[in-house]
Amino acid sequence: MLLKNTYNEFVKILAKPRSYLGIGALTLLIAVILFAMKADGSSFISFVTSSFEQTLSFNGNILNGNLIAFIILQMLIIHIPLLVALVTGDLISGEAAMGTVRMLASKPISRTSIVLSKFIAGAVYTLILTIWLGFLALIVAKWIFGTGDLIVLNSDGLVILQEQDIIWRYGLAFIVAFLSLLTISTLSICLSAFADNSIGPIVSTMAIIILFTIIGSLDVSVFDTIKPYLFTTHMASWRSFFEDPIPMGKIIQSVVILLVHNVILVVIANVKFNKKDITS
Amino acid sequence: MEKETVIKVEHLAKSFGSFQAVKDVSFTVSRGDVFGFLGPNGAGKSTTIRCLLSLIKPNAGKIELFGKSYTNSRSEILSKIGSIIEKPDFYKYLSAQKNLEIFARISGASVSKSQIGEMLEFVGLAGRGGDKIGGFSHGMKQRLGIAQTLLHQPDLIILDEPTTGLDPQGIVEIRNLILRLKNEQNKTILLSSHQLSEIELIANRMVIINKGKSIVEGEVQDLLNAQELVVHLEVDAVAKAKQVISSHFSNAQFVGETANELEVAIEKSQVPNLNKALIENGVLVFALEPKRKLEDFFMKIVQS
Numbered sequence: 108m109l110l111k112n113t114y115n116e117f118v119k120i121l122a123k124p125r126s127y128l129g130i131g132a133l134t135l136l137i138a139v140i141l142f143a144m145k146a147d148g149s150s151f152i153s154f155v156t157s158s159f160e161q162t163l164s165f166n167g168n169i170l171n172g173n174l175i176a177f178i179i180l181q182m183l184i185i186h187i188p189l190l191v192a193l194v195t196g197d198l199i200s201g202e203a204a205m206g207t208v209r210m211l212a213s214k215p216i217s218r219t220s221i222v223l224s225k226f227i228a229g230a231v232y233t234l235i236l237t238i239w240l241g242f243l244a245l246i247v248a249k250w251i252f253g254t255g256d257l258i259v260l261n262s263d264g265l266v267i268l269q270e271q272d273i274i275w276r277y278g279l280a281f282i283v284a285f286l287s288l289l290t291i292s293t294l295s296i297c298l299s300a301f302a303d304n305s306i307g308p309i310v311s312t313m314a315i316i317i318l319f320t321i322i323g324s325l326d327v328s329v330f331d332t333i334k335p336y337l338f339t340t341h342m343a344s345w346r347s348f349f350e351d352p353i354p355m356g357k358i359i360q361s362v363v364i365l366l367v368h369n370v371i372l373v374v375i376a377n378v379k380f381n382k383k384d385i386t387s
Numbered sequence: 388m389e390k391e392t393v394i395k396v397e398h399l400a401k402s403f404g405s406f407q408a409v410k411d412v413s414f415t416v417s418r419g420d421v422f423g424f425l426g427p428n429g430a431g432k433s434t435t436i437r438c439l440l441s442l443i444k445p446n447a448g449k450i451e452l453f454g455k456s457y458t459n460s461r462s463e464i465l466s467k468i469g470s471i472i473e474k475p476d477f478y479k480y481l482s483a484q485k486n487l488e489i490f491a492r493i494s495g496a497s498v499s500k501s502q503i504g505e506m507l508e509f510v511g512l513a514g515r516g517g518d519k520i521g522g523f524s525h526g527m528k529q530r531l532g533i534a535q536t537l538l539h540q541p542d543l544i545i546l547d548e549p550t551t552g553l554d555p556q557g558i559v560e561i562r563n564l565i566l567r568l569k570n571e572q573n574k575t576i577l578l579s580s581h582q583l584s585e586i587e588l589i590a591n592r593m594v595i596i597n598k599g600k601s602i603v604e605g606e607v608q609d610l611l612n613a614q615e616l617v618v619h620l621e622v623d624a625v626a627k628a629k630q631v632i633s634s635h636f637s638n639a640q641f642v643g644e645t646a647n648e649l650e651v652a653i654e655k656s657q658v659p660n661l662n663k664a665l666i667e668n669g670v671l672v673f674a675l676e677p678k679r680k681l682e683d684f685f686m687k688i689v690q691s
Contacts, residue, residue: 108462111492118489122480206476210535213440213472215465215495384403385442 109220116228120194126232129190130239136186137243140179141251144170148252172249173257173273177349179244184284184342188291188316189309191236195229196295196308199380203303203387218381222300226373229292237285245277259349266351276353280345283358286365287342291316293369294338297376303387338368390417392454393543393575394439399448400599401434408434409445410599416577416592418542421569423586423593423607424579427689431599432579433473436547439577440470452543466495469541471549475532477520483507483531484516487538494539506534510564526557533564544568547579558585565589583685587611597689611684617642618658620649621674622665631668636661650678 120126144151148170199222202208211221257268268276291312298308319339322330334340341361347354394416401409409431416422426432437443438450441457441464450456452464477486484503491498507516510530515523523531529549536544546565550558562585568574569589580586586593587607594604603610622628628649632639636657643650653661658677665672 108493108495115489115492118485119478119481122478122485124480205478206474207478209437209442209472210470210476210490211493212442213465213468213470214490214493215462216493217462382444384444385437386403 108216109224112216112220112224113227116198116224117231120228120232123194125197126194129193129236132190133183133187133236133240134243136183137179137240140182141175141248144175144178145251168253168255169258170252171255172245172252173254173270175248175252176244176277177257177259179248180280180284180345183240184287184345187236187240187288189313191233191288191291192295192309192312194232195292196299196312197305198225198229198296199299199376200302200308201305204305206387208385208387212385219377222377222380226293226296229296230289233288233292234285237281237288241277241281257349261350266349268349268351276348280348283345283348283362286362287345290338290365290368293372297372300376300379300383336364338365341365390419392416393418393452394577395449395451396435396439397449399435399438399445399450401438401443401445407599409438412448412596412599412601414594414601414604416575418575419573420592421565421576421578421590423590424577425583425586425593425685426596430596432596433547435596436472436545436579439545440468440472441465442472462495466539467542468545469536469539469543470545470547471529471532471536472547474551475528475535477528477531479521480519482517482519483512483523486520486531487535490535491538496539498538503538506538509537510534511560525552526554526560529553529557529561530564533561537568541574543575543577545577549578550580550585562589595685595688602688616655616658617650617652617678618661619674619676619678620651620672621647622649623647623671623673625649627668628665628670631664631670632661635664
């Protein structure tokens with residue numbers, strides 16, 4: 108029954124216009140970045156490398172697809188959560204708003220299966236969005252800008268990664284980026300279990316991301332104890348794959364924290380939905 | 388042979404915060420019954436029905452469906468029930484066919500696409516399966532709702548206010564559908580409705596609930612027959628008719644009168660003799676209509 112309802116959830120997601128809105132918006136955003144870089148990318152590169160020009164000389168195709176993909180990921184990882192929440196925040200509360208939750212919950216399927224099928228469908232949608240992001244950011248950018256070594260500016264300084272040393276880093280980075288977005292998806296579905304309207308969970312998800320990001324960026328000692336446990340602290344962990352050497356301990360810690368967040372949010376949503384009196 | 392009990396509700400109670408929606412509701416529905424579930428607005432009908440479908444968890448009391456409880460047999464019970472609660476809501480962005488496919492998949496039975504087509508035909512929506520629900524009228528949604536309840540061939544059908552918001556033609560269509568389910572498929576049907584005349588026409592048993600409590604339960608005709616009847620008469624001479632009635636029926640009471648119309652409260656068993664006495668005494672009877680309806684009975688019960 109779980110599989111059958113998961114299939115139902117895919118049918119619903121595929122039929123909703125807002126599902127394509129997310130993918131369309133992502134495509135548009137990346138297209139704008141690609142256009143901007145094609146039109147005036149050299150000025151952007153000069154600005155970034157200007158402080159190193161006294162000590163280093165840069166040769167070859169610096170403005171290549173690998174760098175563009177990195178820039179796109181860095182820019183969009185903050186905005187994609189909204190596109191994820193737009194679809195996943197509606198998965199449970201949308202049923203309540205439409206009234207279909209009555210029909211769904213009076214069928215011979217457990218409420219746990221209903222909740223789990225929505226999480227699975229939300230995860231698959233997030234995965235599709237991440238793969239689409241990867242395709243546009245890496246494949247299309249490489250097609251337009253060519254390939255080459257990747258120069259990354261970190262807090263420790265400049266890291267230059269050889270061309271043949273990049274693709275596996277992107278592979279792993281996209282997996283961690285997917286886990287970060289999955290946490291957003293899980294959070295919005297969890298909030299969706301508490302609401303009877305579509306917009307509330309979407310707005311609440313974004314409010315939580317903004318709040319946690321602000322807490323994470325404030326250099327105030329009172330927040331120091333909670334900062335390591337906020338999921339937003341670990342959403343940029345994909346970047347660690349572009350450090351040399353790769354801080355695997357830090358990445359594993361982030362992955363564990365994100366996974367724990369996902370499990371806790373699924374449990375909360377399940378308990379809430381199972382105890383809920385369906386009066387809508 | 389005693390009929391199998393399909394629904395057994397005992398002392399059901401449910402509160403939402405400090406508001407007690409259902410205080411003490413009990414009733415029994417047997418196999419093959421068309422059971423009327425009556426009560427004024429706010430009586431607790433919808434809350435009780437939601438408890439019957441495990442949408443709401445009661446605070447107290449006992450619910451048994453097909454002799455089993457939700458604690459141990461939720462999926463088994465729900466696989467035997469088809470329901471419309473208040474109004475059938477569907478996924479507006481999907482077609483009627485896709486909506487039915489979605490609910491069929493989780494109905495606990497194997498339902499083929501051709502069966503869905505047959506069901507659409509049964510409810511008068513043949514050829515509309517590919518249309519999106521967004522363009523459906525309320526009546527079409529109600530009929531689709533009935534199709535959805537029947538997809539998996541349930542033993543028990545629960546219909547909560549199925550005619551709400553329908554025009555007279557829609558009401559007749561739904562009534563005929565329910566009668567077909569009763570007569571052709573021998574379904575057990577629990578029907579909650581504000582249309583008391585509908586209940587009177589369709590149901591064989593009923594319960595009336597008010598302020599969260601069940602007040603009266605039984606066979607519809609038995610409950611109505613136990614009540615005093617008001618007969619509306621249209622005659623050529625009202626004064627003479629009154630004289631005849633008074634002399635022949637000492638317990639008769641006159642409750643209304645116009646130039647050539649008369650209303651008299653009398654026992655149902657005396658109605659044939661009333662007609663006979665009037666005719667034998669030269670009073671021309673143009674119309675004789677028993678006025679006691681379920682509405683009167685309902686109002687009497689609720690107001691008492």
